[in-house]
Amino acid sequence: MNFGLIIIGDEILSGKRQDKHFARVVELMTARGLSLSWVNYLGDDRARLVETLRASFASGDVVFSCGGIGATPDDHTRQAAGAALGVPLVLHREAADLIAQRTAEMARDGKGSADMSTPENRQRLKMGEFPEGSEIIPNPFNRIPGFAIRNHFFVPGFPVMAWPMLEWVLDHRFAEHHHRVPRGERSLLLFDVPESAATPLMEAVEAEFPDVKVFSLPSVGEGGRRRHIELGVKGPLSVLDAAWARLEAGARALGGAVEPVGPAA
Numbered sequence: 675m676n677f678g679l680i681i682i683g684d685e686i687l688s689g690k691r692q693d694k695h696f697a698r699v700v701e702l703m704t705a706r707g708l709s710l711s712w713v714n715y716l717g718d719d720r721a722r723l724v725e726t727l728r729a730s731f732a733s734g735d736v737v738f739s740c741g742g743i744g745a746t747p748d749d750h751t752r753q754a755a756g757a758a759l760g761v762p763l764v765l766h767r768e769a770a771d772l773i774a775q776r777t778a779e780m781a782r783d784g785k786g787s788a789d790m791s792t793p794e795n796r797q798r799l800k801m802g803e804f805p806e807g808s809e810i811i812p813n814p815f816n817r818i819p820g821f822a823i824r825n826h827f828f829v830p831g832f833p834v835m836a837w838p839m840l841e842w843v844l845d846h847r848f849a850e851h852h853h854r855v856p857r858g859e860r861s862l863l864l865f866d867v868p869e870s871a872a873t874p875l876m877e878a879v880e881a882e883f884p885d886v887k888v889f890s891l892p893s894v895g896e897g898g899r900r901r902h903i904e905l906g907v908k909g910p911l912s913v914l915d916a917a918w919a920r921l922e923a924g925a926r927a928l929g930g931a932v933e934p935v936g937p938a939a
Contacts, residue, residue: 707853723754741831769802861906
């Protein structure tokens with residue numbers, strides 16, 4: 675099962691706001707023994723959103739999408755999801771009830787009217803219009819739900835709302851996948867050896883251990899340390915030690931100085 679993340683908003687691409695979703699989603703997934711296969715940043719462009727979502731729906735991947743599900747003119751995610759699936763947007767009954775409850779709470783605080791027939795509140799109800807066949811994702815912050823359809827999970831762009839909603843999805847929809855295959859990572863620092871000289875070793879380790887990924891992170895000397903490569907392996911714990919031993923022995927045979935970084939879960 676592959677997991678993907680879509681982060682939507684012109685404000686991210688323009689630099690007006692810094693994305694916080696990617697790091698948090700990685701943290702949430704790592705805590706559950708899961709990982710992302712890809713991430714995609716998109717602006718508020720409905721045609722591009724439709725194209726991207728059409729491809730992701732066809733892929734069979736599980737996709738989390740943050741942003742653009744409001745009811746202002748620059749919010750296109752709900753409409754793009756419907757267009758990508760070829761289904762209309764319909765007012766979800768439970769979403770409408772939740773929006774009405776939130777509106778009534780605001781009215782009691784002196785913020786507007788609880789009458790859902792007013793133009794302002796009818797506009798609010800548009801936030802409950804989802805592609806036909808959608809289920810809601812509960813929002814513990816202000817009741818206004820997100821929606822789920824075809825293993826795609828759409829939440830607001832506000833972290834205070836999005837993150838607990840995504841946690842709910844991970845724990846209620848994918849609990850059986852948590853820590854299904856215990857995984858880990860180990861790496862070392864290899865000094866005085868060019869990356870090109872380490873590449874055959876990396877290829878050999880991956881060929882010998884097909885379930886393991888080998889990575890290389892070269893450094894040009896940041897932090898006052900001399901140039902080096904961080905070489906590592908990540909994969910199932912059942913084969914990680916053997917793959918690590920093969921990588922470490924091969925790195926030492928290349929003749930450079932080796933400094934193990936240590937195990938990482």
